Amino acid sequence: MKDILDAIQSPDSTSEDFANIKLPESYRAVTVHKDEQEMFAGLSSRDKDPRKSLHLDDVPLPELGPGEALVAVMASSVNYNSVWTSIFEPVSTFGFLERYGRLSELTKRHDLPYHIIGSDLAGVVLRTGPGVNAWKPGDEVVAHCLSVELESSDGHNDTMLDPEQRIWGFETNFGGLAEIALVKSNQLMPKPDHLSWEEAAAPGLVNSTAYRQLVSRNGAGMKQGDNVLIWGASGGLGSYATQFALAGGANPICVVSSPEKAEICRSMGAEAVIDRNAEGYKFWKDENTQDPKEWKRFGKRIRELTGGEDIDIVFEHPGRETFGASVYVTRKGGTITTCASTSGYLHQYDNRYLWMSLKRIIGSHFANYREAWEANRLIAKGKIHPTLSKVYSLEDTGQAAYDVHRNLHQGKVGVLALAPEEGLGVRNEELRAKHIDAINRFRNI
Numbered sequence: 001m002k003d004i005l006d007a008i009q010s011p012d013s014t015s016e017d018f019a020n021i022k023l024p025e026s027y028r029a030v031t032v033h034k035d036e037q038e039m040f041a042g043l044s045s046r047d048k049d050p051r052k053s054l055h056l057d058d059v060p061l062p063e064l065g066p067g068e069a070l071v072a073v074m075a076s077s078v079n080y081n082s083v084w085t086s087i088f089e090p091v092s093t094f095g096f097l098e099r100y101g102r103l104s105e106l107t108k109r110h111d112l113p114y115h116i117i118g119s120d121l122a123g124v125v126l127r128t129g130p131g132v133n134a135w136k137p138g139d140e141v142v143a144h145c146l147s148v149e150l151e152s153s154d155g156h157n158d159t160m161l162d163p164e165q166r167i168w169g170f171e172t173n174f175g176g177l178a179e180i181a182l183v184k185s186n187q188l189m190p191k192p193d194h195l196s197w198e199e200a201a202a203p204g205l206v207n208s209t210a211y212r213q214l215v216s217r218n219g220a221g222m223k224q225g226d227n228v229l230i231w232g233a234s235g236g237l238g239s240y241a242t243q244f245a246l247a248g249g250a251n252p253i254c255v256v257s258s259p260e261k262a263e264i265c266r267s268m269g270a271e272a273v274i275d276r277n278a279e280g281y282k283f284w285k286d287e288n289t290q291d292p293k294e295w296k297r298f299g300k301r302i303r304e305l306t307g308g309e310d311i312d313i314v315f316e317h318p319g320r321e322t323f324g325a326s327v328y329v330t331r332k333g334g335t336i337t338t339c340a341s342t343s344g345y346l347h348q349y350d351n352r353y354l355w356m357s358l359k360r361i362i363g364s365h366f367a368n369y370r371e372a373w374e375a376n377r378l379i380a381k382g383k384i385h386p387t388l389s390k391v392y393s394l395e396d397t398g399q400a401a402y403d404v405h406r407n408l409h410q411g412k413v414g415v416l417a418l419a420p421e422e423g424l425g426v427r428n429e430e431l432r433a434k435h436i437d438a439i440n441r442f443r444n445i
């Protein structure tokens with residue numbers, strides 16, 4: 001591992017040098033264990049502790065297949081899907097690995113008694129498999145998390161529609177929270193050169209998801225002037241949705257749960273911010289009954305902030321807790337676009353407000369190859385910025401996931417893998433200097 005790190009840190013290393021490095025037989029990786037998938041049985045979601053289920057193990061290097069690449073991971077980040085994996089909810093991810101393993105001889109490699117998690121990385125290509133021409137050892141890259149087989153025509157127009165669509169590091173093995181990761185080479189994209197390793201690893205998954213969900217024609221197709229209601233506007237997805245709304249000339253109405261989070265939204269440039277905690281919305285009277293009066297109070301507050309207008313697009317992900325309110329506050333003909341259900345996936349809403357007002361609900365999930373590439377391009381050009389707050393070591397990934405599970409974090413939480421310290425890997429100081437305040441906006445808050 002030392003030879004790999006030395007080569008990455010030497011400005012004189014050539015692609016040949018990387019190709020000649022002898023790869024280690026094993027590497028350190030964050031895992032969950034199949035024989036522990038029942039460990040939290042009977043506990044409430046809140047009490048399931050990722051620090052107990054996430055392990056840092058030495059694991060054997062997987063065999064490299066056609067169209068694949070092995071990447072030295074300098075940094076990764078925590079996504080909520082790793083929280084779901086670590087608490088074995090809504091389902092254990094070992095079922096995904098078993099199903100993938102049944103597909104072919106090559107995919108059998110993924111069906112193991114341990115699951116190496118993580119769906120983001122920034123690092124350096126070490127080896128490429130047969131048939132890979134676009135990338136070579138030594139290339140500095142980030143990886144998006146869409147894994148598809150592309151053998152069916154269903155996915156040829158929009159790669160998210162492939163019947164064998166999987167999220168790498170969640171529904172496949174060999175993810176990014178590790179010193180080395182295995183990806184399909186078409187997951188690779190150029191690392192934005194003005195960012196450090198940990199900054200470059202932070203946006204990937206959430207930035208691409210927010211891009212499809214909000215901007216792409218496959219999602220809400222946001223346009224200038226739209227009022228966009230953004231739940232969790234300083235969180236992982238929300239901090240990118242807010243930037244897309246502002247950069248695209250829309251009007252974000254940011255919902256957060258503390259004055260600190262409200263302040264960070266304002267510092268991004270948002271003017272309309274709702275502190276849901278301070279204003280005490282209670283959309284549910286009890287576990288089964290919603291309170292339409294509270295939807296209305298929320299809608300009135302939105303009208304105050306917009307000068308009397310209703311919402312064109314709701315950027316939904318909290319799910320059960322907020323969905324009824326989201327449908328209600330959307331204007332006639334407006335769109336509710338959803339990619340998750342953090343607070344519960346069995347939603348309840350009053351359908352009269354949907355059909356009578358010709359609203360639409362759009363399901364959205366990650367991003368296709370092209371959307372992921374376009375979202376990364378915006379980061380590389382300094383149009384959208386990482387929202388990295390805190391950075392942990394690989395050893396402390398359990399704590400990092402715990403913070404996200406308990407909503408103790410802001411923006412994105414990073415993890416250093418091979419990078420010995422923060423701040424390394426910047427190749428374009430000029431572009432960085434231009435955007436340094438925006439790049440650091442979320443740091444250490």
Ligand SMILES: C/C=C/C(=O)SCCNC(=O)CCNC(=O)[C@H](O)C(C)(C)COP(=O)(O)OP(=O)(O)OC[C@H]1O[C@@H](n2cnc3c(N)ncnc32)[C@H](O)[C@@H]1OP(=O)(O)O
Nearest residue numbers: 080081084089090091119145167205209339340341365366
């Ligand atoms: C990028 C980051 C993203 C995120 O963070 S997203 C948040 C985290 N993700 C999640 O929470 C999602 C986790 N996944 C799940 O909960 C489950 O994964 C799903 C509910 C999505 C799917 O459930 P399942 O049981 O795995 O799959 P089935 O599609 O229901 O297939 C089971 C069997 O049911 C059959 N089936 C499917 N559709 C139909 C139909 N319309 N009519 C009849 N049968 C159907 C299938 O074929 C299959 O059958 P056979 O077991 O024999 O293979």
Ligand SMILES: NC(=O)C1=CN([C@@H]2O[C@H](COP(=O)(O)OP(=O)(O)OC[C@H]3O[C@@H](n4cnc5c(N)ncnc54)[C@H](OP(=O)(O)O)[C@@H]3O)[C@@H](O)[C@H]2O)C=CC1
Nearest residue numbers: 080209232235236237256257318321339340342343365366
């Ligand atoms: N389908 C897909 O492709 C993707 C799905 N996801 C899913 O989206 C969800 C959010 O991910 P991410 O943004 O990274 O997570 P974060 O935890 O970083 O941010 C979510 C934010 O949502 C807000 N929130 C949480 N619970 C509630 C609630 N009950 N009511 C209102 N607001 C709430 C919180 O903000 P505050 O407290 O300030 O209001 C929180 O900061 C997860 O379930 C994740 O698995 C994520 C990425 C891709």
